[in-house]
Amino acid sequence: MSEQTSVDHEKVMQLFGSVFNDVAGSVAIMMSYLGDQTGVYRAMDKLGSAGVSAIAAEAKVDERYLKEWLASNAARGYVSYDAEADKFSLTPEQASVFARESEPTCIQGLIQGVVGQFVKEDVAIDVFKTGRGRPWGEHHECCFCGTERFFRPAYAGHLLDEWIPALDGVEDKLKLGAKVADIGCGLGTSSILMAEQFPNSTIHAFDFHGPSIEEAKKRANEKGLSNLEFFVSDAGEIPKNDYDLACIFDAWHDMGDPVGIAASIKETLSKDGTFMVVEPMALDGYANNIANNPASAMMYGFGTLVCVPASKAQSVGLGLGPQAGPSKLMELLSEAGFGNVNLAAKTTNNLVLQARG
Ligand SMILES: C[S@@+](CC[C@H](N)C(=O)[O-])C[C@H]1O[C@@H](n2cnc3c(N)ncnc32)[C@H](O)[C@@H]1O
Structure with missing residues (x-):
């Protein structure tokens, strides 16, 4: 047990805020993975500024889910939202990070690798607890493609x-x-x-x-x-x-x-x-x-x-x-x-x- 007994509430809140932000980031990573795997970011890059229906039609995804997904991405700064026109778009920088595979700043591979780790979390727990090895080939295939x-x-x-x-x-x-x-x-x-x-x-x-x-x-x-x-x-x-x-x-x-x-x-x-x-x-x-x-x-x-x-x-x-x-x-x-x-x-x-x- 730690020797310090009194809790500094301000420090607790700082730490909580920082971890909360990480948790929000981990949800954003899952959102980004959905957008990558279904081609939503690429559809947005192609369309320019567009409404939910147009993006749903271009990416061939469900419109209601997309509306929710776009809001999550916009709140995180991954896509841009023009509230007056009710349209979404990618800035060139957002496109470079999320949509354009050929650019060095495209981060989707790293995201894919991280998502792959969450898939078999029970195996990760067992490995961590027992200290046994885990062969490369036992990972989800996201690990290979993402890497x-x-x-x-x-x-x-x-x-x-x-x-x-x-x-x-x-x-x-x-x-x-x-x-x-x-x-x-x-x-x-x-x-x-x-x-x-x-x-x-x-x-x-x-x-x-x-x-x-x-x-x-x-x-x-x-x-x-x-x-x-x-x-x-x-x-x-x-x-x-x-x-x-x-x-x-x-x-x-x-x-x-x-x-x-x-x-x-x-x-x-x-x-x-x-x-x-x-x-x-x-x-x-x-x-x-x-x-x-x-x-x-x-x-x-x-x-x-x-x-x-x-x-x-x-x-x-x-x-x-x-x-x-x-x-x-x-x-x-x-x-x-x-x-x-x-x-x-x-x-x-x-x-x-x-x-x-
Ligand atoms: C992180 S990946 C890197 C793959 C590749 N060099 C790249 O940069 O994309 C590690 C690779 O090392 C391979 N590997 C690990 N241990 C190995 C060994 N003893 N003999 C041959 N390949 C091995 C794995 O199968 C895996 O493909």
């Missing part, structure tokens, strides 16, 4: 223009024709980007989650890429193939034995090959992240629900978590046997580490 949708803009915006150029000598090799392994590739977004950009290179993409690999193959086939192949494989069992570049995007901390896996990846590389590890942005140190990293509440939340359980479900079960920070990540890469490790790049959402030698 891909959320990460895609960062990869599309930074992988080819910033992260690969930040690695010593790698871009030139890829242009000429190199062998690349994309490990823990999920739905294959990073693999597809690299295969498109570097047609002389061969990309082998691996993930142990069969349904993700099936979806990744479908996406690559639609693009007609002949230099990209997908394999169902554990990250620790990648064949020795003298890869010039091995990479892991937002997945190393999900693995049970990141050090053992990095050591085995080292064996798959050519003599002067590079291992690129892309991890979520984090600061060094638990207390430092809590105090100074604005994304840490969300990231430790995903760590609790997804990343640490995914790691604990595998052998060793280190449970590194998504907020390890650059120093710890570099220490683990050194422990895996890499002699030359550095932080090659940093972007809003990611840290990019380079390991060689």
Whole structure:
């Protein structure tokens, strides 16, 4: 029991207000998910300023529910309401965040990922209480699509223009024709980007989650890429193939034995090959992240629900978590046997580490 016995009512009300706002936000997230999945935001983006009936007709949703939904969204600032004309619209900024998939600020992937966590809340409680692992594949499929949708803009915006150029000598090799392994590739977004950009290179993409690999193959086939192949494989069992570049995007901390896996990846590389590890942005140190990293509440939340359980479900079960920070990540890469490790790049959402030698 806490030592302080008297309650500061003002502080209680401040905390209550702050949590109340979070709860309102969580309802708004569910509203936003409905709008995304039924195409209401996209219909609004297409129509411009419009009344409830017109939006309902364009999105093919029930008009009465839509009226309620629009009010909730307008009160939250997600859509705009002109009370005099009784019409709703999206500003360009609202459209960018809620309706336009191709824009880097589209947040629907993250929302989808969060909603997916609420679907099997009984499993989350059991995992949390018992400490058992929860394999990646046991999550609702929103987790896979939401993850891909959320990460895609960062990869599309930074992988080819910033992260690969930040690695010593790698871009030139890829242009000429190199062998690349994309490990823990999920739905294959990073693999597809690299295969498109570097047609002389061969990309082998691996993930142990069969349904993700099936979806990744479908996406690559639609693009007609002949230099990209997908394999169902554990990250620790990648064949020795003298890869010039091995990479892991937002997945190393999900693995049970990141050090053992990095050591085995080292064996798959050519003599002067590079291992690129892309991890979520984090600061060094638990207390430092809590105090100074604005994304840490969300990231430790995903760590609790997804990343640490995914790691604990595998052998060793280190449970590194998504907020390890650059120093710890570099220490683990050194422990895996890499002699030359550095932080090659940093972007809003990611840290990019380079390991060689
Ligand atoms: C957060 S997702 C990231 C997927 C993808 N790299 C991306 O950025 O979109 C983590 C991925 O790592 C994969 N994964 C986790 N542990 C693995 C392991 N030991 N071997 C292979 N894949 C693994 C999961 O199946 C999942 O697809």
